[in-house]
Amino acid sequence: MITGPPPKFHGTRDILWMDCDGRPENVLSRDELLDAVMLYWVTGSAASSARLYWESFRKVVPGHVSVPTGVAAFPKEIIPAAPRWVAKRYNLVHWTDMPRGGHFAALEQPELFVADVRAFFRRLR
Numbered sequence: 001m002i003t004g005p006p007p008k009f010h011g012t013r014d015i016l017w018m019d020c021d022g023r024p025e026n027v028l029s030r031d032e033l034l035d036a037v038m039l040y041w042v043t044g045s046a047a048s049s050a051r052l053y054w055e056s057f058r059k060v061v062p063g064h065v066s067v068p069t070g071v072a073a074f075p076k077e078i079i080p081a082a083p084r085w086v087a088k089r090y091n092l093v094h095w096t097d098m099p100r101g102g103h104f105a106a107l108e109q110p111e112l113f114v115a116d117v118r119a120f121f122r123r124l125r
Contacts, residue, residue, distance in 0.1 A: 019076035019102040019109075027108045036107060063089075070094035070120035072113065076102035094120040 020027045040046040069090040086092050096116050101109040
């Protein structure tokens with residue numbers, strides 16, 4: 001029987017995946033947490049969703065991505081991006097230091113996330 005939120009939403013040891021002061025219920029309702037977990041469980045897509053992480057920790061391929069790139073830097077992201085590193089590898093045209101949010105930023109702070117996506121694409125018009 002699960003008595004608390006799943007580890008990725010709650011955190012383990014010193015790693016907090018969400019900007020929630022240690023309690024995911026401060027940011028999301030229990031229904032929202034259950035919806036998110038069930039999307040992975042019912043569709044059987046938890047393993048494929050983790051592939052991005054497996055590939056990201058492999059050797060970085062040299063080169064430069066010329067496609068315009070935007071970054072919304074959320075303060076509680078597990079591995080924060082450094083603007084200088086991003087600019088070396090990508091055509092960085094938009095950077096926003098967000099006031100709150102963590103690894104699940106689009107779920108935690110949807111209004112901030114959508115506003116920044118819109119601001120990024122507005123620049124490309």
